[in-house]
Amino acid sequence: MLRSVAADLHVHTVLSACAEVEMIPPLIVRRAQELGLGMIAVTDHNASDNAEALICAAAGSGVHVLPGMELQTREEVHLLCLFDRVEECRRWQEEVFARLPAMANNEDLFGAQYVVDYTGDWIRTEQRLLATSADISLEDAVRAVHSLGGLAIPAHVDRPSFSLLANLGFVPEGLRADGLEVTPRFNPRWGFKQWPQLASWPLVIGGDAHRLSELGCRTVFTIQNANVEEISLALRSRRGRAVTVTYAAN
């Protein structure tokens, strides 16, 4: 049976150097429950080692957690990569790690990158610099994510930096992305005028939450189950599935 599932598919944890220390699994799950979210995705920068902890923390909470990543491509475009299973996500992380420069993170400049357990307790500190680009093109990344059974959604395309529209100027013809994410600040009145291409894409609104208050519930999927296949159907408006977004301003 089809049901409405409010979702925020763009949530950071303390593994992202720029995220607040409050972004630990139990607090994220509690905030998601407060907002009535039925689904969230863990999308740390170029890494996914906290995905499993968040999935564990959410068990029995009514919040479904998709393991994922916010990849930074060679063009410095941010791309949400979402999967059903931790194993697929881990394989993707291995591919991405192989394409990251062998540089150490500088905590003073970028912030610390913590891997935690489901209670939020510290396990280890990721030493690799994650706040940089992996040596893979946007198109190749989309293809690779699809071949692992995942979804690829360019993030915050209306942002002036690290975004598809800012960095490439337009949505490349033939890009096989599953949808596009806009920020909660996206104003449809001038947004669709400025980027007419957006009108032909399924849009989601993600909080890009680096602190708890940034989790959002502006995207609602009409789906049977919270999984990649159902989201894909919804983004393509197939078999009764749908996605609706609520804009902040009109």
Add this chain to the structure above:
Amino acid sequence: MVSLRQMADELGLEVLVAPKQPDEAIAGGYATDLLSCAMSGAKKGYVWVTLQSHMNVVAVASLLGLAAVVITEGNRPDDETTARAESENVALMVSQNTTFAVVGRLWALGVRDGLADA
């Protein structure tokens, strides 16, 4: 060799965060809007010309020990970014001109990238 002070004067730059050593010679220049390119291409003591004005620009400039960042086309960093640049001793200057024009002027002043023929 041209100094940061001379560069700011000659190019009419607005100085948002002043360099600690304005009379030190500029070691070289690099221009890109991709931070990952700046990380591998810009060197200590270089001036980095970019139209990006967000926080990570300061982080990269500090990491590399750059002499200054020249932000082009009148783009202005927010207060938080400027404050971070102050605390990290990253000199920030704004030009109303394009990156192309700024680099041309820097080249004319004798700033090089350490690779190309003088």
